[in-house]
Amino acid sequence: MVKICCIGAGYVGGPTMAVIALKCPSIEVAVVDISVSRITAWNSDQLPIYEPGLDEVVKQCRGKNLFFSTEVEKHVSEADIIFVSVNTPTKTRGLGAGKAADLTYWESAARMIADVSKSNKIVVEKSTVPVKTAEAIEKILTHNSKGIKYQILSNPEFLAEGTAIQDLFNPDRVLIGGRETPDGLKAIQALKDVYAQWVPEDRIITTNLWSAELSKLAANAFLAQRISSVNAMSALCEATGADVSQVSHAVGKDTRIGPKFLNASVGFGGSCFQKDILNLVYICECNGLTEVANYWRQVIKINDYQKSRFVNRVVSSMFNTVSGKKVAILGFAFKKDTGDTRETPAIDVCKGLLGDKACLSIYDPQVTEDQIQRDLSLNKFDWDHPVHLQPMSPSTVKQQVGVVWDAYEATKGAHGLCILTEWDEFKTLDYQKIFDNMQKPAFVFDGRNIVNAEKLREIGFIVYSIGKPLDP
Ligand code: NAD
Numbered sequence: 001m002v003k004i005c006c007i008g009a010g011y012v013g014g015p016t017m018a019v020i021a022l023k024c025p026s027i028e029v030a031v032v033d034i035s036v037s038r039i040t041a042w043n044s045d046q047l048p049i050y051e052p053g054l055d056e057v058v059k060q061c062r063g064k065n066l067f068f069s070t071e072v073e074k075h076v077s078e079a080d081i082i083f084v085s086v087n088t089p090t091k092t093r094g095l096g097a098g099k100a101a102d103l104t105y106w107e108s109a110a111r112m113i114a115d116v117s118k119s120n121k122i123v124v125e126k127s128t129v130p131v132k133t134a135e136a137i138e139k140i141l142t143h144n145s146k147g148i149k150y151q152i153l154s155n156p157e158f159l160a161e162g163t164a165i166q167d168l169f170n171p172d173r174v175l176i177g178g179r180e181t182p183d184g185l186k187a188i189q190a191l192k193d194v195y196a197q198w199v200p201e202d203r204i205i206t207t208n209l210w211s212a213e214l215s216k217l218a219a220n221a222f223l224a225q226r227i228s229s230v231n232a233m234s235a236l237c238e239a240t241g242a243d244v245s246q247v248s249h250a251v252g253k254d255t256r257i258g259p260k261f262l263n264a265s266v267g268f269g270g271s272c273f274q275k276d277i278l279n280l281v282y283i284c285e286c287n288g289l290t291e292v293a294n295y296w297r298q299v300i301k302i303n304d305y306q307k308s309r310f311v312n313r314v315v316s317s318m319f320n321t322v323s324g325k326k327v328a329i330l331g332f333a334f335k336k337d338t339g340d341t342r343e344t345p346a347i348d349v350c351k352g353l354l355g356d357k358a359c360l361s362i363y364d365p366q367v368t369e370d371q372i373q374r375d376l377s378l379n380k381f382d383w384d385h386p387v388h389l390q391p392m393s394p395s396t397v398k399q400q401v402g403v404v405w406d407a408y409e410a411t412k413g414a415h416g417l418c419i420l421t422e423w424d425e426f427k428t429l430d431y432q433k434i435f436d437n438m439q440k441p442a443f444v445f446d447g448r449n450i451v452n453a454e455k456l457r458e459i460g461f462i463v464y465s466i467g468k469p470l471d472p
Contacts, residue, residue, distance in 0.1 A: 002081065005030045005082050006084075008087070009039060019057060033068075036070055039068050085127055086109055088105065090275045101130050114141050124154075125155065126157055134154060138152055153209075154213045155191060158173070158219065161338040177215075178209060192204055217277075221299065230248055231264055231267065234467025244449075264467040265449070266466065267303045267348075269345045271343055281296050310447055311352030314349075314418060322358035329362040330419045331420040333367050336422045341371055345420065354396065361404055361410040362404070363404050376392055408430075412437045422450050443462045449466055449467070
């Protein structure tokens, strides 16, 4: 029986391994992590992450051929294929701070693999890593090898949170990069054999290591760039009376462009887009490609601009001050169908409003009060950030922020309402009831363009939708 071990039981490691276990009953899959609380949650009915369909997949395999464990070394030493899916955040200090990927977790995982391995291993980069990371990993492993042979593969993950299970069942592509040596090709084939159990052969792409590593950064940069492109256009729409939805529709009809990922919004978030573009910027700079670095840096600048534009719009619409006013925040996760708040635009928007002394009443169906309080209190490393945010002390956050259990409670007595996540339930709220319970004039700021602005205006709301005429 082939044994797989995945180091890192997070948003990627957990779901990807659960799907491999489901689709490959003859493979034993162990997902290991140093976080005891995460592993305990994976072994309970309350999984550590919310992802539609994940519960069912885990329930079907857990205890059969899928195991979650903190016995990292034991499972690593027993495995034939080791996926490494640890976090690779942006470095916050030292060389490359604010841009380069922090590979501390990766390096310690690699050193541990070298320490405990007693047989040949295939080591798979599942985390998103800078191009040429495999070279560094190879050095660490081979210099500590005790005669054991390692093959490094790059197999970046393209799942999107909120649709992870669907994406894993039916991926657009599976990318495997490896060395073109006989042993490298054998390793590529071994990993192909795993995916081939449910992924059509023509969707499994093999490349050299560096192309695979760079493709993941490139894919995220392209996706984020599309959002920044449409968001940049949304500002121009507001200035000219054009409607960004109509522009997106017209532009997306061009088959060379296509209709996906063309929704204007308050900005992109999530743990990956910004981090991966910063990483790309850093790699470009290290290679002397300043103009290319500047090009990609602009994607983040536009994203920051969009968030600050939104905050400014809220404040200026509400008579240039939100001081002491109650503002309801509907949605805090960075997108719908996830409880993940990493880099969510809601953090910057809320901090911006808190900076103007608003009182926030926040509701998100999947985000806890603790998460929100922590996210808003955290003084994160700020890279050239135009939404100039004051660090929020935890006590300010406690005083000015309330987290409530539904949208009606959040909006009761509020002067304004901001929609920051596109949860489906926000589309079908009883907006008449909400209007009746709000201060007048009652404002709606739709940061996701999900409500019917015309209907809301008929009720009596003053409505701002991203990239749409203000007074149609
Ligand atoms: P995560 O923070 O949710 O999970 C990482 C896990 O690794 C944590 O639970 C941590 O405790 C564990 N870990 C760290 N060092 C360890 C060690 N030495 N031994 C055992 N466990 C260790 O991160 P994530 O969102 O799953 O992302 C993981 C990687 O995948 C990142 O490189 C990310 O960029 C990439 N990625 C993420 C997504 C996404 O949607 N979240 C999509 C594609 C790729």
